[in-house]
Amino acid sequence: MGALADFSDDGGRLRFSGDLSLAQIGDLPTRLDAHTGSVSAIDLSGIDRIDTIGAWIVHRFAKRTNAAIEGLKPEQQHLLEQVQRADQAAPMRKAPISPFTRVLGEIGEAVAIAGRTLLGLLGFLGATVIAFFNVIRHPRRFRFNATVQRFEVVGVSALGIVGLMSFLIGIVIAQQGAVQLRQFGAEVFTINLIGRITLRELGVLMTAIMVAGRSGSSFAAQLGTMKLTEEIDAMRTIGVSPMEALVLPRTIAAVVLMPLLGFYSSLIAIIGGGLLCWWQLEIPPVTYIARLREVVPITDLYVGLIKAPVFGAIIAVAGCFQGMQVEGDAEQVGTRTTSAVVQAIFLVIVLDAIFAVFFERIGWI
Template sequence: MADESTSTTTVNQSQPKPAWIKLNTGGMIELGGCWTIGAAERLDKELTVIHDGTSTKYIFNLSGLERLDTAGAWLIYRTRKSLESGDTEVVLEGVKPEYGILLDEVAANDQTPPPLPHANQLLEWVAHTGEMTLDALARARDFLGFFGLVLLTLSRSVSHPARLRIVPMIHHMEKVGLNALPIVGLISFLIGVVIAYQGASQMKQFGAEVFVVNLIAVSILREIGILLAAIVIAGRSASAFTAQIGAMKVNEEIDAMRTLGLDPIEVLVLPRLLALVLAMPLLAFFADMIGLLGGGLMTWIVLDIRPDQFIERLSDAVSLWSFWIGIIKAPFFAVIIALVGCYEGFQVGGSAESVGHMTSRSVVESIFLVIVADAIFSIFFQLAGV
């Protein structure tokens, strides 16, 4: 077309006509305007009209086209193909050379992707379940292997105490322990308040208000203090461990460490593990005390039990063992959280997305394992009679 050059040189000002289709008698079809992707949806619908025709020969005249892009070329090609498959002859006329290239290119790339293998839904579901189970078992085995490796490295480090990295350990203790105090304290305090309040309203019905102290003391010291601390730390630190180690893995820092003769377990895992094992009992103790404080405050307000009465009652209600049962569990939970956090960090592969995936998995797994361990402990202590 004569105005083709002017319409392209004035890049912005030109107002090209929208795409149009004109059906003439005798199968003559004129196409014109800008056949670009913006008009593709409309043209897709309008082109279906042609299929209703009864003509056995169609002539597409493209000389009115002002612009053509891949989408437009595809629509023309597709229409032609579907008409030809119905034993109709199709001829293209007035094709400018540059449009010819595009039409050929589109035709060359008309390749339907191979269909997905379609299997029985039920069979697929069963297979998927099986795969997941095998995968879980393989990971459990792998995790045990990791645990063993860490123990081995630990024993080696203990026999050469100079190899223990004290400064990183102190750094991690600050991060996982000291910095967690506010959130652990707040949650424990509020849970103490809630137990006292709910306990009081129940116990009042039996006139046994004073036993609220027993309820608070036993539940917080034996279970809730340590469990809350462990869950908060699992959310805070297991995720942090996974993300830190995972990011280093993505960045190939772990590989670099190995080539420099550094043992990633010794450098990355042991400081975190030991820091958490040392910090966890302290956090559990802190959670116990703040929980009792919250409970005591609430019993004072609701039941008018003064602090000195509360403390007196407390020493009657619980033995020292109740306290120790909570604290004994702390290092075990710490090992679970640190190991899961670090292990999942090492499982990160390749992409940034995998860091996120593993981080959420490490939090879920560490909380789950902590609660399983707590259940095992409670059975064990029951059998041991404490």
């Protein structure tokens, strides 16, 4: 058992002795509080040991008297420094804010996040374009095998689900259109509805949404996992550009295959609508095809084929961008994958609306 903590005043210089621990501190805090003389320094070279309580008492007294602390051993000095760093004012609890102010704050924060994300996406798109031109200048850097593999993942593997979705959508459009047009005795115009809406809008749009949910999420998850496992950092270390090796093949595959998938989707939707017209409206396939050729202008096909590669580029860039933003832990992979799908679908719908206005202005209606 150590000696009780004590101190002596040597002309303004306080010398501590004994055991400055909780068990031996005694009435030292009370005696220090009652000390009124000036203190220039506190000498701790005579103490046997010191714990957190003792260090706190010494620090508090030194802070009150503006005295210097001397004589500590290295480990004791470290303990005192930890106590000094911990001596911070506790943050005051903020006053409650009104619901209106809180909602405004959340809206403002969401707008700021959306702005930063859009700016980052534009920068990432620029980096992708630069990587594309670098590959054109140096064709040997083009990853042919990786691009072909992405063709299979984005296109060939998606034919089944895209075809099934388009077939059912064509049936739904035909059935709902026939029900509504029957009220006016105009069931024949169901063919107009099917042909124009599938080639111009729904074929490409629904395919883009399906590709965003299927391939865009896959791009984000793959790149996010590679980012967590530091594979992307390793590629940079050995002089391989991740934009050229990872992002560009996925973007090229989405841009090239989206027009093909969009045309395939429209064709399957027209077939589904035609089967329902044959069964429910008793319109023979020959008549159905002839009517399609009469009422569907070629510009509708051009509209779909022009929009498709743009949608593909947006989906691929959004997926790769979110994947490259993954940091920290595995939870970020799921969060960024969700963000990639939502962002891609949102941008596709916004661009589709812009395209609709643009084509209407140039007379492609």
